[in-house]
Amino acid sequence: MSLPSIERRRxxxxxxxxxxxxxxxxxxxxxxxxxxxxxxxxxxSGEQLPVVGLGSWITFNVGDDAQARAACTEVVxxxxxxxxxxxxxxxxxxxxxxxxxxxxxxxxxxxxxxSADKVWTGSNGAAQIETSRKLWRIxxxxxxxxxxxxxxxxxxxxxxxxxxxxxLRYVGITTSEGRRHGEIVKLMESQxxxxxxxxxxxxxxxxxxxxxxxxxxxxxxxxxxxxFRQGELTHSLAGKPLPxxxxxxxxxxxxxxxxxxxxxxxxxxxxxxxxxxxxHALDNMLAARGPMPDQNLRRRIVAEVKKLx
Amino acid sequence: MSxxxxxxxxxxxxxxxxxxFRLFALLNEAVWPAHLLAILAGLALVAAILRGAGKAGRLxxxxxxxxxxxxxxxxxxxxxxxxxLAAPYFAMAFALQTVLLCWLGTHRRAPAIASWRGPxxxxxxxxxxxGLLVYPLFAVFDGRGWQQAEVFGxxxxxTVAVTLGMLLLWRAPWFLWILPLLWCAVSxxxxxxxxxxxxxxxxxxxxxxxxxMFIARLRMRPLPRQHQHTSVTG
Numbered sequence: 001m002s003l004p005s006i007e008r009r010r011x012x013x014x015x016x017x018x019x020x021x022x023x024x025x026x027x028x029x030x031x032x033x034x035x036x037x038x039x040x041x042x043x044x045s046g047e048q049l050p051v052v053g054l055g056s057w058i059t060f061n062v063g064d065d066a067q068a069r070a071a072c073t074e075v076v077x078x079x080x081x082x083x084x085x086x087x088x089x090x091x092x093x094x095x096x097x098x099x100x101x102x103x104x105x106x107x108x109x110x111x112x113x114x115s116a117d118k119v120w121t122g123s124n125g126a127a128q129i130e131t132s133r134k135l136w137r138i139x140x141x142x143x144x145x146x147x148x149x150x151x152x153x154x155x156x157x158x159x160x161x162x163x164x165x166x167x168l169r170y171v172g173i174t175t176s177e178g179r180r181h182g183e184i185v186k187l188m189e190s191q192x193x194x195x196x197x198x199x200x201x202x203x204x205x206x207x208x209x210x211x212x213x214x215x216x217x218x219x220x221x222x223x224x225x226x227x228f229r230q231g232e233l234t235h236s237l238a239g240k241p242l243p244x245x246x247x248x249x250x251x252x253x254x255x256x257x258x259x260x261x262x263x264x265x266x267x268x269x270x271x272x273x274x275x276x277x278x279x280h281a282l283d284n285m286l287a288a289r290g291p292m293p294d295q296n297l298r299r300r301i302v303a304e305v306k307k308l309x
Numbered sequence: 310m311s312x313x314x315x316x317x318x319x320x321x322x323x324x325x326x327x328x329x330f331r332l333f334a335l336l337n338e339a340v341w342p343a344h345l346l347a348i349l350a351g352l353a354l355v356a357a358i359l360r361g362a363g364k365a366g367r368l369x370x371x372x373x374x375x376x377x378x379x380x381x382x383x384x385x386x387x388x389x390x391x392x393x394l395a396a397p398y399f400a401m402a403f404a405l406q407t408v409l410l411c412w413l414g415t416h417r418r419a420p421a422i423a424s425w426r427g428p429x430x431x432x433x434x435x436x437x438x439x440g441l442l443v444y445p446l447f448a449v450f451d452g453r454g455w456q457q458a459e460v461f462g463x464x465x466x467x468t469v470a471v472t473l474g475m476l477l478l479w480r481a482p483w484f485l486w487i488l489p490l491l492w493c494a495v496s497x498x499x500x501x502x503x504x505x506x507x508x509x510x511x512x513x514x515x516x517x518x519x520x521x522m523f524i525a526r527l528r529m530r531p532l533p534r535q536h537q538h539t540s541v542t543g
Binding site for chain 1: 332
């Protein structure tokens, strides 16, 4: 039995509307995934980095737990599948370096990897770096940073020497949660740095005043840690509906909105959200694709997040 | 290193709540059936409290010393150290408490156990029973399942809770209190940072035991000489 064409059109239209209404979110990620990956150049070399990387603080410190290590491998796998490159860790993060090394070995050392680690000791930095390298199971690091400026007078010259002798590609310094910004600024002004790592998110924006403009001026790449305030922001926003404007930038989750706010700042090179969930890793990587918020939308993101948290 | 002052507890606590509690599941799996011995040790402690004689005090000190060194090695050194850089120091502290308990158990004057009847004795016995019977239930109350149960003699918190009760019953010297009370603070701060609902338990146990110890000391002063077993506190 054939339906009259007008009836058939009505049914098809209703079905399409129902599909769009019910599955808008489900359809959006593949669409976003088809968008090209947004990258930023490292100013000192021009090398392009995807604007979303992977942090390992807390999430990858799982000790010898085989089940948790396997889950972390899935996170790294999802990260690379989503186009990611930069993975960041530190000797301070417990077993995280060894977990990353495990994951990289299981994934047969993805070529895309941009390895970023830190030196965090008051004494023998070279020995600690060598231990870290063995835990990562890689021939050398791409980037090493002086973690929280610990023993900066000894460790920064060490990293510069390593770079000069081609045992390291990039040198950086880090801080987190707004600590010691005065010293960070002085070092950015006086030292030849490739990277600086700072905390920055929708609610913690102090770096916009001095550090980010200085990074542009001094041609220093910026890595952003604590993009979700250690999960506090995503936790507070969980279950709250996304505003209509989120669709304008292709976002289907609050995590993507929070990340797009960060990486849309022109002086940010890469944000490094940490997760122990492979689905979240893929979701985060989608924030490196599609349109980015303009100044007006960035202001609306801040206002909305302040209102909801 | 002057930079250390810039770190807060949240910077140094670099593991998640699921990772922390998974340690107990892995520990329980690894040391089973040591739990049966731990239960026997717990029953022996209860029997010692009920009996209350000098030899029972020595036995209780010996059992607790074994538990502390076992926790130092199997938990702090072998597992917790994998996720917490401070755990080797915790292991050393637990080993030191083992030495102190050995000293108490082998002292020429046996560590007499005060009566569990009365408010102070009842509180002390309550702490022991809470460590033995209630603490393992927190994993279930928190929806984590029996696999992650923290058991006396295996996990640090219930072991310390039982120890606090025994220290009170022994009217133990002040230096035996230091490490258990410090652990109450460390455990409370850790669990508070992890936003665990049981974060208040160990600090509360420590404060209760500490208050009870001060009351016991105040009461002890006018006691006549024949109450020798309580004079070991010096």
